[in-house]
Amino acid sequence: MNEYTDTETERTFAALPPAQGRGFAQTWWGRAWLKALEDTALDSVQVKAGRRLARAGAVGAVSVRPGRITAVVQDRDGAAHRADVLLAELSDEQWDRFLDMAVERAGHVAALLDRDMPPHLVEDAAAAGIDLLPGMGELEPECDCGAWDHCGHTAALCHQVARLLDQDPFVLLLMRGRAERPLLDALQERSATPGTPTAEPTGVDAAEAYAVGDILPPLPAPAGLPERPGVPPSLDTEAPPAPGIDAAALEFLAARTAAEAHRLLADALRAEAAPETELTMAQDAVRLAAGDPEAAVAVRLADGSGRDREQLSRAVRAWRLGGAAALAVCEEEWAVEGETLARARAALDSAWEEDERPTLRATANRWTVVGAPSQLRLGRDGRWWPYRKEQGRWTPAGGAAQDPATALASVEASGTEEAV
Template identity: 30%
Template sequence: MSTPEYWGARTVRVEGGIRARSTRGAIGESWWSKRFLAVLESFALGTRLTRGRNYARAGQVLDLQVLPGSVQATVQGSRPQPYKVSIGLAVFGDDVWSVVERALAAEALGAAKLLAGELPPHVEDVFLAADAPLFPARFADLAMRCTCPDQAVPCKHLAATCYLLAERFDADPFLILLWRGRTRDDLLSALRALRTGVQEDLEVLPAEPAISPIGTAGALTGVAEPDVEIERFWLPPVPLTDPAPSFATERDLLLRQLPTPPPEVGGAETLRVLRRWYRQNRS
């Protein structure tokens, strides 16, 4: 069996590529980018994904663009001609987006987070309720393609694109929604319009009865007033004492945290003299 020509080939290094901000450890900071990578790893892609981490950090991805239904990237590999990468994901129809937008607009906190540029933690539940998972539910939901000769999916060029895509999601979570077919402007415009309608509906509701002063509450509700000394309402039941100190420490604690001074200022002898002075002067 012959060895493919790309095995063991040296990667062509490039200047000016897109480098991952993370230089070590895990990639992804926000809950949504971590969730995206966790979903990919749940497809048993963990070891294959790590193949692209060095590519992502070395700047081998030349460009990356998120479009409705597709992520497009160009990645420099071991051949002179960069490889073309694409990751497809089905877009949602207007009927799904209508359900999602109404659900998000009905919750003040969720709408506020989106208007502030964040994804509310329960946004996945909103999409699931619309029978449209926000993140891919199966590996088959992703159409991964690369022009490299590696038959593994994902290859390291696709994996590098996934890592950088997660960092793009960190910076702009609306790219996740764009991938599913909704632009930031369209979504926020719909939320604002729906929130305006909610506010108008609230304005025409019957006014709630005014809250009565404490002295008349019993007469209006028919409930006997509690036997409470009103003037002591905000006072503690017993005098409060100052809390005891949580811990005590030696006076030279700070000195013990400092590195040894350089020789020109006395070296270790300087620390010994200062420590002795601290212990002798406790007042």
């Protein structure tokens, strides 16, 4: 979860990328949150409009405070609106009952610490008169667009918060009035109070000890990797270069070699990258050109790779988005057949709601949106790459996604940013 502030009264989460797939909530409590939105909103069209805005990445940073969530949401026309959604806080007396219930059933807190919200936790809380999840009419909207009911902006905010709830149910408890750390401190204090009834007269339940114990600090970052590549030796000496030696090109090649070695070491330490296949000369020229060489070196790389300057520029853009795989999608067209075609069609059919699905025209591994400067390209690894038409040519518009709707949404989001 990309969070960049955390206090006892507020948590702020950086804007999330466009949503993958057609569903915003993967957990049962995230779906319950969206059900409360659908039951509260009087206009289902606004709920769908909010889902489209959230999917396109139009929701900015989300602030979560007791009783309120806030974000700036951008319309498709570029207008920005502040959207708020209010949820009633639990009273002190309700929190006391929640704490009593949680201490008696330490497994509930252990589940929360594991970022889970089991149904029996919500059921036990409801039996104690505490409604954790919102119900019909409880998500109260406020938006500076002037709407008196849920509009597309507040609906988009709710869809984005569903993704946050999926990752951390403590977000819901903060909306209800208590932040994670003070809540855990209160549980620890109650557990340590003399006379507190326990299920077993001797010993300490392992789940309870884990739930109220001190949280270990995060592991330190792996050592051994310098922050930036080393600087190769300078060739600016009094001795002139030997005939046929281009000193500027040689210095650039040494610098790019150091940068590539740094990248490979970082990949090895993170265990994130599989060994790459050997690059062709044309591919390696693009890799070198991605290092922003001086003009004379760039011209040589373009000539050596068999591309003109404009073609090399598009190739470099693709390389920076995904290396050799992205470059292949940019420059190669291949026939999609058999099982691969069936999987591609199934992914396209399931990526959008039926009333939101764009009209696509297929050519080989490329699907172009009819009436829009947007295109999806299928890579040989099954990922979808977004493209946008600029000055009559298709240009890479973003990184790959497993879901075609996510890839296409990144084209729309980048187009909105440029318009603004």
